[in-house]
Amino acid sequence: MNTESHRFKVNLGGMIDLLSNHLYSSPKVYIRELLQNATDAIRAKINQNPNHQGNIFVEVIETKDEFTIMAEDNGVGLTEEEIHRFLAIIGESSKRNELGEAKQDFIGRFGIGLLSCFMVSNEITLITHSEKSPHTMKWIGKPDGTYTIEKVPTPLQHSGTKIYLRSKKEREEYFQYETVKELISYYGGLLPFPIIASNGKQKEQLNDVPVWLQEKNLLPRIEVLEYGKKIFGTEFLDYIPLHSAVGSVNGIAYILPHKVNIAVKSKHRVYLKRMLLSEESENVLPEWAFFVKCIINANDLRPTASREDFYEDEKLQTVQEELGNCLRNYLVTLAKTDTLRFRKIVAIHYLSIKTLALQDDELYKLFIKYLPFETSFGEYTIEEIFQHKKNILYTPILDEYRQIARVASAQSMLVINGGYIYDAELLEKLPEFFSDVTVERVNPQQITQAFEELTEEEQEQMFSFITLADKTLQKYLCRLEVKRFQPKEIAALYSTNEETTFFRSIEQTKEQTNEFFTSILDSVTPSSIQSSYAQLCCNYNNPLIQKLGTTTDTKFQKLAVEILYVQALLLGHYPLKNNELTILSTGLLQLLEWKTKEN
Amino acid sequence: MDYTQQIEEILDKIYDLPNSDAKVALLEEAIRIADSQSDIEQAFWLRKDLIDAATFSGNKLKALIHFTWCVTQVDKYAEVEKYNFTEEDILWEYKWVLDNVAAYPTISKQKIYELLEDMKRRYTKNGYNLRPYYKLYCNISMEMGEKEKAIHYYELMQKEKPDFNSDCKACDKNFEVDYYIFLKEYEKAISTAKPILDGKMKCAEIPHFTYSYLLFPLHTLGKHEEAMEIQQKGYRLISQSKEFVLALSRHIFFLSLVDVKKSLTIFKKHFLWGYETLQISNKFFYYLSSLVMLKKLSQENTKTITMQFPEIFSLYNENGKYEVATLINWFEQEVQTLAQAFDERNETEYYKKTIQEYLQYV
Structure with a gap:
């Protein structure tokens, strides 16, 4: 018997449904994909002709009961043969290293990206003209996987592509002019080519190169802070320029003006090749950087399949480290050059800084003096504590501190509460850095012994x-x-x-548990605490x-x-x-x- | 100030703290206030928070103690309308408690099985499948060195689909890795771990534990570079919390085979965690790994080490110089005593054999 090889038949309608309803988080992304196609086509054109001035034009046309959106670019355009090749086979992308360009020049994958338009429209019409051919082609695709292709009688004057989408029932909201403008600014606000929007009456440019992406040696401080306020709605304390050669990353980290919960990761706004990837990226900065919120653009990192965050690979890890170094260097410099602002940052973000200081000796040396601790005399920084005495007494347990604090100040005894997170570890390290300082751990009974x-x-x-x-x-x-x-x-x-309190809590629990659990408690009570x-x-x-x-x-x-x-x-x-x-x-x-x- | 306000104030402080001794202490304080006012409702939810914070900061005995209180209140009051808690509210935490219960040799085998049955009854009653129960049964059997039982319950576990009360995917995958290592099927353990190593599955404790589990299998299979790489990555993840004292002991053991100086550094840095832990099985593995490290040092002709032991340590001396031979004696005694306690309870020789296995690498 002959072995025959067969191909799977894929139901395109089902595939489209799968991709558009499960891969993407919202139909809104169709705008992103339109912008992406336009951007890629323009970049390809610039590769052929570096002087080419790219632009994108988006028009919304409203008729009685439906909307049409037209997105036009002056990029490379496609020939008939390219249309068959790239638009008809899903997964095949003109950006993969066809057209002689390096792979990393393109952000999208045409075939798949275009499919997202079926979330909002039952038909995609594409009119395109390539310099490689005298003809202008019209392609009409349907969500069932069929398409038609024909020559347009009057060819376009220059290369480029126009895509028309007609609104699907109950998707009209995504075609409202205001919504379209908002989405274009949201996804494409940083794109390097002018994007003009129109509703047939007025025209307006929607994007502008933000101050932090302009290639300047010195960024104007006020403008950068204003920009942060506009994007995140917060008045930040300061900003830190971010740069990593790996991944070709640039950006700004803004220092949050309030305390943050370090158990919750901060979310950053990230762009890939100047197209918005995510507002909720968690993985571009090291974990300890919870005191900043950042906005970055990467030209050479890999997105996840849904293009909604960066893919976690080694490159991303290196970027994390590089950006971490930017934050660290900033703090080191600031401590020397602007003590006032430095102290202000420490006062708000001391938890974050305490974590850092524990991991890094250089930072420990830099910060320790300014870090606040709770003492029986009130809140003191280490510097203030040193002025008082060099023999440091602390208790590592909150409950013990409470007992001590009630009497210690009356005996003029300065005792530090080491019960808060990282404090005991930080205090224990003091003698390593200050040779005249000793550190002693005390408990309440030692204090009463000293009475x-x-x-x-x-x-x-x-x-x-x-x-x-x-x-x-x-x-x-x-x-x-x-x-x-x-x-x-x-x-x-x-x-x-600690032992007696622990034993007491077990004894007390036993009085309130049933017989079975009491017997469990009996058997796990450590003998060391019973006496x-x-x-x-x-x-x-x-x-x-x-x-x-x-x-x-x-x-x-x-x-x-x-x-x-x-x-x-x-x-x-x-x-x-x-x-x-x-x-x-x-x-x-x-x-x-x-x-x-x-x- | 009204007591609810006092509790609110404490909760405000907790808000930005990660799980830690500090957070546990603050919650204990809040619980004491609720208890002295006999506010059972408040005391219940505070204890739930405490069980969480204690479990993930290396204070698992505290979690167990407060858990017994919660279960008893559920049994007493779940049907009483004025209380908002129900039996469902303790099911998830029950897994944490059982996951850790074999760590105390003073708790009898029979009591452990009674606990398992109690958990099973409550899961069934509330309509959840027994996947977590089988998993815990398998885990406890592994900890006791009962291979047939472990295999049996592992297979039962695999037949149940995860439901609302099952562990997360990363934890389940990590458990599979641990299981294959227990069976000494190292190749299989490593291939099973792939999604974790690729960063596709992770949670608060994974890949932290997985990295540490894989060090020795990778080393045994001659995959030296990979082992060193995950040692570095893994140590960074676990070095900040005593919750990971067991994982640390695997690092110490692995490093004593390839870089004993580095092993000593980690031992010195985290000795107190191993010394003070109330989870006795963790203490056993910490001491056993340390023993291997000390014996390796001695083989390389290191006679003394300098380090800061805590004053409560029975060999403590002020100048901080310690004979390696004296330390070896101390650790040897400790691991023998602990092993005997576990083996007697478990009615196996698993701990004794574990000592022999570790020491054959010296």
């Missing part, structure tokens, strides 16, 4: 109270001490460390504590210390466990009873 001890006499006076109170608090896994500290209004200070104690440090400077020490009523002392304990917990926002709640409900009643009896 002033009682004298022998005072100790003796408080001895029986301390013994009894300490024993009373045993069942809450808490130790008791009496010391002197400021401010005297605080009667007792509850302090924990850790919290601490209640009573303040001898507080008159109430002194009185408690001198009373001989042990029942009252016991009750009072439990209430002090619960009160300290409540002050620190610790949810109470069942046995602690009992103190609240019964202890207070007992106290009242005791007081009324006394009276």
